Structures are given as structure tokens and as C-alpha cells.
Amino acid sequence: MLFNSITFFLFLIPVFTLYWLIGSGRLRAQQALILVASYFFYGWWDWRFLLLLIGSTVMDYGFGLLLGKESKHRKLWLVLSIVNNLGVLLFFKYYNFFIESFQLMLKGIGWNIHPTLLHIALPVGISFYTFHGMSYVFDIYRDKQKPVRNFLGYAVFVCFFPLLVAGPIERASHLIPQIQAKKPFNTAQAFAGLRLMLWGFFKKVVIADTLAVAVAPAFRGHEHLNGSSLVLAAIYFSIQIYGDFSGYSDIALGTSKLFGFELYSNFRFPYFSRNIAEFWQRWHLSLTGWFRDYLYIPLGGSKNGKWITIRNTFIVFLVSGFWHGANYTFIFWGLIHALLFLPLLLHNKTKTFRNSVVAEGKALPSLKELFQMLSTFLLVTASWVFFRSATLSDALSFFKQIPDRFFTKPAGWEYLPYVIVLLMGEWYQRHDERNVLQIKNHWLRYFVYWILCVLIVLHFPYLNKTQFIYFQF
Amino acid sequence: MKQFLKKSLLFGGFLLVSLYLMLFKLDPSWVEGRKQQYVEQIDRNVDYLVMGSSRAEHCIKPNVMDTTKLKVFNIGEDGHGLPSNYLLLKVLLEKYKVQINHVVLQVDEFSFNGSNGFSSKFRDDYFVTDLQDSAVYNAFCRYRNPYIAETVKDFPFMANVMYNDFYKFVRRYPLVFKNRIKFLERSYQKNIAFFGIDKGYSPFFPDPNVKIENYRDTIEADDLDYFERFVDLCNRNHIKLYLFRAPILECERSDSREFDEYIHAFTQKNNIPYLDLKCDYQIHSQYWTQTHPADSLANLITKDVEKFLLKYKQ
Numbered sequence: 068m069l070f071n072s073i074t075f076f077l078f079l080i081p082v083f084t085l086y087w088l089i090g091s092g093r094l095r096a097q098q099a100l101i102l103v104a105s106y107f108f109y110g111w112w113d114w115r116f117l118l119l120l121i122g123s124t125v126m127d128y129g130f131g132l133l134l135g136k137e138s139k140h141r142k143l144w145l146v147l148s149i150v151n152n153l154g155v156l157l158f159f160k161y162y163n164f165f166i167e168s169f170q171l172m173l174k175g176i177g178w179n180i181h182p183t184l185l186h187i188a189l190p191v192g193i194s195f196y197t198f199h200g201m202s203y204v205f206d207i208y209r210d211k212q213k214p215v216r217n218f219l220g221y222a223v224f225v226c227f228f229p230l231l232v233a234g235p236i237e238r239a240s241h242l243i244p245q246i247q248a249k250k251p252f253n254t255a256q257a258f259a260g261l262r263l264m265l266w267g268f269f270k271k272v273v274i275a276d277t278l279a280v281a282v283a284p285a286f287r288g289h290e291h292l293n294g295s296s297l298v299l300a301a302i303y304f305s306i307q308i309y310g311d312f313s314g315y316s317d318i319a320l321g322t323s324k325l326f327g328f329e330l331y332s333n334f335r336f337p338y339f340s341r342n343i344a345e346f347w348q349r350w351h352l353s354l355t356g357w358f359r360d361y362l363y364i365p366l367g368g369s370k371n372g373k374w375i376t377i378r379n380t381f382i383v384f385l386v387s388g389f390w391h392g393a394n395y396t397f398i399f400w401g402l403i404h405a406l407l408f409l410p411l412l413l414h415n416k417t418k419t420f421r422n423s424v425v426a427e428g429k430a431l432p433s434l435k436e437l438f439q440m441l442s443t444f445l446l447v448t449a450s451w452v453f454f455r456s457a458t459l460s461d462a463l464s465f466f467k468q469i470p471d472r473f474f475t476k477p478a479g480w481e482y483l484p485y486v487i488v489l490l491m492g493e494w495y496q497r498h499d500e501r502n503v504l505q506i507k508n509h510w511l512r513y514f515v516y517w518i519l520c521v522l523i524v525l526h527f528p529y530l531n532k533t534q535f536i537y538f539q540f
Numbered sequence: 541m542k543q544f545l546k547k548s549l550l551f552g553g554f555l556l557v558s559l560y561l562m563l564f565k566l567d568p569s570w571v572e573g574r575k576q577q578y579v580e581q582i583d584r585n586v587d588y589l590v591m592g593s594s595r596a597e598h599c600i601k602p603n604v605m606d607t608t609k610l611k612v613f614n615i616g617e618d619g620h621g622l623p624s625n626y627l628l629l630k631v632l633l634e635k636y637k638v639q640i641n642h643v644v645l646q647v648d649e650f651s652f653n654g655s656n657g658f659s660s661k662f663r664d665d666y667f668v669t670d671l672q673d674s675a676v677y678n679a680f681c682r683y684r685n686p687y688i689a690e691t692v693k694d695f696p697f698m699a700n701v702m703y704n705d706f707y708k709f710v711r712r713y714p715l716v717f718k719n720r721i722k723f724l725e726r727s728y729q730k731n732i733a734f735f736g737i738d739k740g741y742s743p744f745f746p747d748p749n750v751k752i753e754n755y756r757d758t759i760e761a762d763d764l765d766y767f768e769r770f771v772d773l774c775n776r777n778h779i780k781l782y783l784f785r786a787p788i789l790e791c792e793r794s795d796s797r798e799f800d801e802y803i804h805a806f807t808q809k810n811n812i813p814y815l816d817l818k819c820d821y822q823i824h825s826q827y828w829t830q831t832h833p834a835d836s837l838a839n840l841i842t843k844d845v846e847k848f849l850l851k852y853k854q
């Protein structure tokens with residue numbers, strides 16, 4: 068079920084009503100409702116993949132219990148759990164990629180093989196829910212989390228419907244206590260949830276889906292376009308992917324708030340970053356945090372000298388790229404970010420802008436800040452070209468085409484108002500990503516809500532489904 | 541909870557009322573209005589009605605014909621496959637009682653392989669306000685969504701929300717890529733001037749280099765059924781039917797063979813005049829896409845169609 072569908076609203080309203088009718092006094096019943104609703108939500112795509120989700124949940128729950136016991140086999144249970152989770156992920160997501168790469172390698176030395184490839188769809192959200200499960204068993208192994216005895220509670224943690232298909236990737240230590248606690252209805256939290264949902268729908272339905280119309284033909288037929296059109300299309304894609312994914316995350320966070328849950332923030336206005344390090348402190352935070360805690364730090368983090376830190380940083384970025392999909396374009400995208408990160412790492416400037424907001428207390432940025440933000444944005448945009456292109460050679464050919472008629476009028480400039488409106492809205496709200504659309508003047512606030520609703524209604528894909536980009540990962 | 545529900549319902553109610561006023565009261569059903577324009581035009585002065593997909597829309601330009609001999613009106617439209625054409629003709633004849641003696645239907649393998657039938661994005665479902673007709677209702681349930689059919693049937697105002705011009709304007713904006721090729725800019729302006737009179741926009745998406753892919757070599761049962769219904773509807777209403785196949789680039793594609801065999805046999809058997817221009821005009825620079833001719837080529841094609849119709853008129 069897609070958030071941007073009528074079906075979702077028809078699903079959400081009764082589930083929300085029933086949830087609060089049951090009341091926080093009957094926690095088990097509320098948990099059961101969330102679980103059934105989440106399975107229904109997921110099964111709406113393809114009920115067969117539901118079996119995979121349930122299987123994965125049962126396995127990690129079991130491994131969690133085993134790891135919770137004092138035993139000399141703890142390491143074995145952990146390895147088995149990782150093999151189970153990564154095995155499923157590798158099989159469904161990367162099997163064809165590895166087999167084809169292997170086939171190509173053998174062809175290079177004169178061996179022609181014809182292996183069997185999988186022709187099945189990638190189960191939606193598999194990268195997200197396997198990472199949920201893995202974080203749970205890792206934390207138990209490292210004694211940071213006690214195993215959950217209540218299967219219902221654990222199952223809700225893995226498949227809570229707002230975050231099931233594209234995150235945010237939650238941690239057991241953050242979400243499970245909320246699942247197990249009684250939560251009375253909180254009016255302020257529910258309104259904040261609705262506001263987040265509204266802003267999320269605006270970013271997805273109005274901004275991202277509209278820009279997608281301009282982006283798709285430019286990437287499909289870049290060889291026929293002038294350079295200025297390609298630069299504009301790349302910028303549009305930067306905004307599209309942000310609007311799409313952060314829009315999804317806002318809807319997920321907002322929906323969770325309606326049920327009394329607080330999820331991790333996934334985005335903190337990343338395009339107002341002043342360098343690449345700050346960008347990664349603001350982009351897809353739940354995945355970045357996951358890799359930091361379960362890959363970077365176990366590899367030694369930054370505590371074993373410069374070279375080990377550089378090695379670990381490169382590993383994290385490459386794995387992060389590969390996590391997005393079985394394509395060299397994603398790996399290359401990760402590599403570019405690692406290379407952009409490297410100078411900051413060498414000069415110990417990765418934490419310069421941590422916990423600060425650009426133009427703090429001011430309406431506009433200084434020239435220096437503007438230059439920093441623009442240069443970071445353009446570097447990120449260049450990397451997105453690899454992310455968006457079907458192959459590496461397509462991406463390179465895209466760049467080669469840019470000098471061609473660069474100073475001529477770009478195609479698609481008519482979409483610029485969408486970019487400007489989004490950036491202005493985001494700039495105004497840049498201090499707090501969880502409390503959006505907070506306008507002091509009562510009437511102006513409701514007028515903005517109304518405008519956003521009307522725009523969403525007019526742009527809504529009633530007859531044609533538009534996917535979220537991150538659903539494929 | 542009470543405060544939350546109260547405020548949400550109040551705001552939701554206000555939103556619905558304002559949308560209703562904006563989209564319905566101020567502009568009472570543009571879908572219906574557009575169709576009314578067609579009806580008036582056909583009733584006024586039309587002998588030949590051209591129907592079909594965007595290939596009909598872009599290939600046949602009535603104003604290029606000798607209007608003293610042929611009074612032609614083209615309602616071909618982007619994505620209109622056989623189901624839509626059948627339903628539109630049925631509604632025009634039965635609900636709006638238009639008088640029409642000749643219909644020119646553009647057909648090709650794309651109209652028969654289900655790819656365009658009812659599924660093309662961002663197109664006009666002119667008959668969305670005719671859901672009382674059981675054929676329209678059934679088709680809507682089958683190709684769109686039974687919930688949408690029910691909703692629009694009971695709340696016609698929703699048609700204006702779903703098919704709002706604003707949405708389509710935004711979604712059709714790939715037209716801006718027209719300036720990729722210089723002559724497209726001029727053609728675009730001309731076409732806008734021409735089509736704009738009747739339709740308000742022109743869904744051009746110029747890319748002759750994008751090859752036609754993923755079409756199956758098959759004649760879909762649904763399309764065949766609607767085609768037969770279309771022919772039957774013409775017969776019952778004493779309408780002389782003409783079939784027309786527009787030229788496309790790289791015309792010798794294997795996946796059109798089944799269609800060609802079928803349509804030649806069908807037209808011969810039923811004595812239906814058929815103009816096949818499939819492989820004429822293989823001039824790459826004169827196409828916007830693999831299947832859509834540019835303006836100057838459309839003039840030549842129109843002249844061919846004119847000759848064809850005049851031959852049967854005599």
C-alpha cells in the first residue's frame with residue numbers, strides 16, 4: 068500500500084479510530100491491532116512476501132532469546148542470525164548482480180557460462196526490515212538490549228507499518244520501550260503528526276512527482292539535450308529524491324505520532340549543509356547511524372589512527388552505496404562521497420558544523436555560508452547523476468554532454484518555481500525538522516495548511532500510481 | 541481527543557466545501573464542457589469524424605483539407621485506445637444524439653495490444669460523466685477502479701478533482717523539451733495554435749530516438765472485443781466506417797505482423813475502406829517520436845487521407 072494513495076487513507080482512518088477506541092489501557096490489544104494492520108498494509112503489495120517478513124521476524128525473535136541466555140554459543144547464534152538476515156537480503160537483492168558479475172569475469176578469461184538468474188520482484192522494504200532485525204540481535208549480543216519476551220511487541224517493532232517499507236531504520240532500544248509502554252492520546256503530538264504528514268505529502272505529491280516528469284526524459288535522452296538542460300535536470304533530481312524520500316519519512320513520522328510513537332528523524336534539511344560531512348549529518352540519518360554503530364565502530368572507527376579511519380570511512384560509504392542496490396552506479400556514488408569526505412577527514416573538519424544550523428538567528432545566510440551551501444549542493448547533485456543513471460557509462464556520457472550548448476536556454480526551466488517554493492519553505496523551518504509548519508499567526512497558519520491541501524488534492528495521483536524511489540531499496 | 545477530532549473535522553469540512561466551490565461551482569464540470577464543445581461542433585458542420593489515438597490527433601489536420609468538399613473534425617487524442625473510442629462514440633450517438641455519417645478510425649498494433657486501451661496516463665476520460673451508461677460503467681470498473689467509478693457516479697464533482705486541468709498541465713510539461721530540436725519549436729507553436737482552439741493543449745513529447753519497446757506481438761481479446769463493438773455500433777447507426785493506419789518510423793517491426801494480417805483480412809471481408817500508410821514517409825527528421833510525425837509531415841499525411849476519403853465519396 069502506498070502512502071500516496073486513496074487506499075492508504077481508507078486504511079489509516081479506521082485503524083487510527085480503532086486504536087484509540089481500544090485505548091491505552093489495553094496495550095496487548097493495541098499491539099495486536101498494529102500488527103494485523105501492518106501485515107495487511109504490507110500484504111497489500113503481495114501477500115507471498117508477507118511469509119518472508121513473518122519468517123524473518125520469527126527467526127530474529129528466536130535468535131534474540133538464544134543470545135539473551137548465558138551460553139558459550141552466543142557468537143554462533145550471532146553468526147547464524149547474520150547469515151540468515153544477510154542471506155535473505157543477498158539472495159533477493161544481489162543474487163543476479165553477483166552471478167552476472169561472475170559470468171562477466173569468466174567471460175574475460177574465455178569461459179562462457181549460462182547461469183540461472185532470478186526473475187522475481189524484490190520484496191518491498193527487505194533492506195529496511197532485515198536491518199531492523201540485525202540491529203536488534205547486535206544490541207542483545209553487545210548487552211545493550213535485553214531480549215523481548217513478548218513476541219507481539221517484537222513483531223510490532225519489526226513491521227510497524229509507517230516504517231516498514233522505507234524506514235526510518237529504528238533501534239530496538241528506542242522503539243521497543245515505546246511499544247511496551249501505555250501511551251494516552253496526546254493532542255499536541257497528534258497535531259504535530261498531521262502537520263508532518265501534510266508537509267510530507269506536499270514534498271512527495273506536489274514537488275517530487277512533478278519534478279520527476281522533467282527528470283525522467285532528461286536522463287533517458289540526455290544525448291539530445293543542451294548542457295544547461297542537463298544541469299537543471301540534475302538539480303531537479305536532487306530536489307526530487309529529497310522531496311520523495313524525506314516526504315516519505317515525514318509521512319512515516321507523522322503517522323507514527325498519530326499512534327503515539329516517536330521515530331528517529333531521517334532528514335534535517337540536508338541541502339542547507341555547509342560541507343559534505345554536515346550533509347551526512349543531515350541526510351538519511353537512520354541509515355548513517357546504523358552503519359556508524361554496526362559497521363564503522365566495530366571496524367575500529369576513528370580510534371586506530373588516520374589510515375584505519377580513512378579505510379573504515381571508505382568501507383562505510385561503499386557498503387552504503389551497495390546497500391541501495393545491485394548496481395555499480397550506487398557503489399560509485401558511495402565512492403564519490405567517500406572521496407569528498409576525505410579532505411575533511413584529513414583536516415579534522417568532519418565535526419565543524421555538528422549540532423549547528425546555518426544562519427542561526429538570522430533570516431538570510433552570509434555570503435560565505437551561501438557559497439558553502441551552494442558548493443556542497445552542487446557536489447551532492449553531481450553525485451546524484453551516478454545514482455540516477457542506469458549505468459556508469461550513461462552517467463559519464465551525461466557529464467560529457469554538459470559543455471554542449473551550455474549557455475543556451477535550458478529545457479524545463481518552467482519547473483523552477485517548484486524548487487524555489489520548497490527551498491523557501493524548508494529554509495523557514497530549518498531549525499526543527501520535527502515541528503514543521505509552525506506559523507505563529509493563527510489565520511496565516513490555517514491558510515498555509517489550506518493551500519498545501521489544495522495543491523496536494525490537485526496533484527494527487529488518483530488514476531496513476533507513483534512509487535516512492537526508496538521502495539526499490 | 542475531542543479537541544483533535546473537532547479541529548480536524550472542522551478543517552477537513554472547510555477544505556471539502558472550498559474545493560467543492562472552487563472546482564465544481566465555479567467551473568461546473570470541464571469534462572462535460574469539453575464534450576459539449578465536441579457535440580456542438582459535430583452537430584454544426586461535420587461529415588467525417590476522425591477518432592483514434594495521438595497518431596490520429598497529430599496526423600490528420602482538418603484545416604489542411606479542402607473544406608468545401610470535406611467537413612472533418614478530429615477528436616483523436618493521446619492514449620485513446622479502442623475501448624475509449626468505442627465508449628466515446630457510443631456516448632456521442634446515444635446520449636448526445638449527434639448525427640454523423642462517416643467515421644475515420646485510426647488503428648494499428650498499438651491499439652490492439654492493450655498498451656493504450658484505457659491505461660494511458662494523464663488522458664481525458666471524457667465519459668467519466670456518463671457512468672450511468674452500463675458500458676461506460678463496466679469499462680471504468682475494469683480499467684480504472686470500481687471505487688472511482690462508484691465515487692464519480694455518486695459525486696460527479698470528484699471528476700473535476702481527479703481530472704483537473706492543473707494536474708494535467710503539470711504532468712504534460714515534458715512538452716518543454718520541445719526546444720531540443722529547433723523545428724519542433726515552430727511546429728509546437730503552430731500546433732498549439734491549431735489544437736488549442738479545440739483542446740487547449742497538445743500532448744507532444746518529442747523524441748524520435750526513443751525506440752518502441754516492450755510491446756507484445758499480440759492482439760488482446762479486450763481490444764478485439766471493443767473493435768468489433770465499434771464496427772457493430774457504426775453498422776447499427778448507418779455510419780460509414782473508414783480505417784486508417786498512420787505512418788511510423790522503423791515500420792518493418794515483427795510485432796506488427798499479426799495485426800497487419802488481421803486487419804487486412806477483416807477489412808476485405810467486411811468491405812471496409814482501409815488506408816495503410818504504415819511504411820510511407822520514412823523520413824527520420826520529420827518525426828517527433830517514433831510514432832508521431834512533425835507538423836510538415838502531418839500536412840502530407842492529411843493530403844493522403846483527403847484523397848482517400850474523396851475517392852470513396854465519389
